[in-house]
Amino acid sequence: NAGVTQTPKFQVLKTGQSMTLQCAQDMNHEYMSWYRQDPGMGLRLIHYSVGAGITDQGEVPNGYNVSRSTTEDFPLRLLSAAPSQTSVYFCASSYAENTEAFFGQGTRLTVV
Amino acid sequence: KQEVTQIPAALSVPEGENLVLNCSFTDSAIYNLQWFRQDPGKGLTSLLLIQSSQREQTSGRLNASLDKSSGRSTLYIAASQPGDSATYLCAVFHDDDRGSTLGRLYFGRGTQLTVWP
Numbered sequence: 001n002a003g004v005t006q007t008p009k010f011q012v013l014k015t016g017q018s019m020t021l022q023c024a025q026d027m028n029h030e031y032m033s034w035y036r037q038d039p040g041m042g043l044r045l046i047h048y049s050v051g052a053g054i055t056d057q058g059e060v061p062n063g064y065n066v067s068r069s070t071t072e073d074f075p076l077r078l079l080s081a082a083p084s085q086t087s088v089y090f091c092a093s094s095y096a097e098n099t100e101a102f103f104g105q106g107t108r109l110t111v112v
Numbered sequence: 113k114q115e116v117t118q119i120p121a122a123l124s125v126p127e128g129e130n131l132v133l134n135c136s137f138t139d140s141a142i143y144n145l146q147w148f149r150q151d152p153g154k155g156l157t158s159l160l161l162i163q164s165s166q167r168e169q170t171s172g173r174l175n176a177s178l179d180k181s182s183g184r185s186t187l188y189i190a191a192s193q194p195g196d197s198a199t200y201l202c203a204v205f206h207d208d209d210r211g212s213t214l215g216r217l218y219f220g221r222g223t224q225l226t227v228w229p
Contacts, residue, residue: 004155031215042116043201043219050214058216090155097215098143098163098205103156 002026006091006104013081013111021076021107023091029102031094032074036060036087037106043090049074050097081111114139114206118220125192125227133187133223135202140183143205143213147176147187150199150222159200160187192227199224 007022025032033048045058047066055066063085065077074093078085091104115138125131135145144163148156162169162178162185169176175188189196203217 033215040221042221043217045216048214048216056214092217094215098213100158100161101146101215101217102158103148105155
């Protein structure tokens, strides 16, 4: 079972570049979300989606865009990368509200 | 705003000990609570989900309890092994007074556990 798949695993960007972090799940989950993990900060919610076509902002949305055109995919776009976006990014999914959340393996992003 | 705190931040124990990891949250109006394990450089692995109506949940050597009224959860690990070494994260489903959590989780910073042989 693939579960939640994130690509790439590692990425180095220059300041000002844009890129898309990919997230796909094969469990037919309606709820998907993106978190970033920084040392000493814990995981913080960036954006989330409760179904195809429906997205909303989390705690730290600035500098990121999302869309949800299919149930399976939930890409995260960095519009103009900044060093402050250096972090580890995790995608998560769950079948329904308040049910068990499953996480991908993460994308380690460095912005220089 | 919901704040989740995990104590201790780090714990080092010899193999075979029973241990308790603590999680507290400031707003007791949570829905469910989930415990995760994270190995270095890896993703989060779900350990246990406790529903708000439950007081305990068990999986193998792990037992998690939840006391909503006091804003606390504990993760009990029996007969610890070196393979249990990892960071343990606690997260709560909270609605931010919106009436619905929309699947959003609030995380603690974790307890880094080392079990030595």
